[in-house]
Amino acid sequence: MSAEAPPVAATGGGPSGEAALAAAQAEAEATLGAVVDAAGLERWYRAQLSASGAVSALRKGIGQLPLEARKPYGAAINALSTTLTTAFEARKAQIEAAALEARLQAERVDLTLPARRPRVGRLHPLRSTLREINAAFQSMGFAVYDSPHVETDEYNFQLLNIPPHHPARDMQDTFYVANDGLAGEAALDAEGAPVQRVLRTHTSAGQIRAMRALGANGTAPVRVILPGVCYRNEDITTRSEVQFTQIEGLMVGRDVRLSDLKGILLQFARLIFGGEQAVRMRGSYFPFTEPSVEVDLRCALCGGAGCRVCKYSGWLELLGAGLVHPTVLRNGGYDPETHRGVAFGVGLPRLVMLRHGVDDIRHFYRNDLRFLQTFR
Numbered sequence: 001m002s003a004e005a006p007p008v009a010a011t012g013g014g015p016s017g018e019a020a021l022a023a024a025q026a027e028a029e030a031t032l033g034a035v036v037d038a039a040g041l042e043r044w045y046r047a048q049l050s051a052s053g054a055v056s057a058l059r060k061g062i063g064q065l066p067l068e069a070r071k072p073y074g075a076a077i078n079a080l081s082t083t084l085t086t087a088f089e090a091r092k093a094q095i096e097a098a099a100l101e102a103r104l105q106a107e108r109v110d111l112t113l114p115a116r117r118p119r120v121g122r123l124h125p126l127r128s129t130l131r132e133i134n135a136a137f138q139s140m141g142f143a144v145y146d147s148p149h150v151e152t153d154e155y156n157f158q159l160l161n162i163p164p165h166h167p168a169r170d171m172q173d174t175f176y177v178a179n180d181g182l183a184g185e186a187a188l189d190a191e192g193a194p195v196q197r198v199l200r201t202h203t204s205a206g207q208i209r210a211m212r213a214l215g216a217n218g219t220a221p222v223r224v225i226l227p228g229v230c231y232r233n234e235d236i237t238t239r240s241e242v243q244f245t246q247i248e249g250l251m252v253g254r255d256v257r258l259s260d261l262k263g264i265l266l267q268f269a270r271l272i273f274g275g276e277q278a279v280r281m282r283g284s285y286f287p288f289t290e291p292s293v294e295v296d297l298r299c300a301l302c303g304g305a306g307c308r309v310c311k312y313s314g315w316l317e318l319l320g321a322g323l324v325h326p327t328v329l330r331n332g333g334y335d336p337e338t339h340r341g342v343a344f345g346v347g348l349p350r351l352v353m354l355r356h357g358v359d360d361i362r363h364f365y366r367n368d369l370r371f372l373q374t375f376r
């Protein structure tokens, strides 16, 4: 219904007035239902409820009605006005809510960020390789035996057939430890001479301890590895450090021979370097083995043909080894007539360098993450 609609009173009021009001309400409600936005609401309000709107126009017709009809007609108009106002407010709220919802959807902002991944650490390559080595020897029946870092001169040298002033000591100069600095350790030996203490120069010192602790006075077999840090007075170079880990191996029994050693080391090489491997033995000298050998690993890079890495020899020097010297066996409590032993000693950094093609031992101790992260 428009503002120009004819006044209801022109029809004479009474029932026809009520009919006009009902028609006006129906029309107003229908048009309100079709309103979809704020501008439409505004137009509808002006057309229906404003001073110039349809309801006002109807109200003006009241003067043409007979007196008795005016009061009910006025009340009906008021009711109509109230009904339409309520409907308007409801529609307005609906439209506003829809508009807000549309805006929220349109202006939605994604405030999430991908989370920062925590940096996951890993074991140092020396440590992780040592664990693999321990596991490799454990799979061959070796136990892991721990021995002291601070050793006596006796265990580190003398019992291994290296008497005072033996030239072999020159290669293993080390750090001597003040005698009175050790709690609970005797300062004098049985003869009353001061006990010399050193930071062990090699894990071989533990051989005597393992034989004495596990050998049951030379009656029981022993099969151990002794991993541990050793200390030497060395110039720090690409190949040597003052502190490095060795893994010693010792197997003593009634029927132990050099071929056992070769088999053990070949299997070890397969487990640590993977795939098929080959080892060879070359004659060498150590005071605590007789015979002594150097064990080489066939160069995996060239397959033995010769390359820069193996200095065109086809072989890489892996470790020192041999049959345990009779004097050493005796010092461990065994009778060399009935028992024999094989032993070997390998430097952990050297092994990891061979395995991963690292050309400078100092990389391992620099804590440079760029280096360490290349070991996955």
Ligand code: DAH
Binding pocket: 201, 202, 203, 204, 248, 249, 286, 288, 289, 319, 320, 321, 322, 343, 344, 345, 346
């Ligand atoms: N102890 C020797 C070193 O540090 C390595 C070694 C050689 C250990 C021969 C052994 C062995 O057990 O049999 O140079």
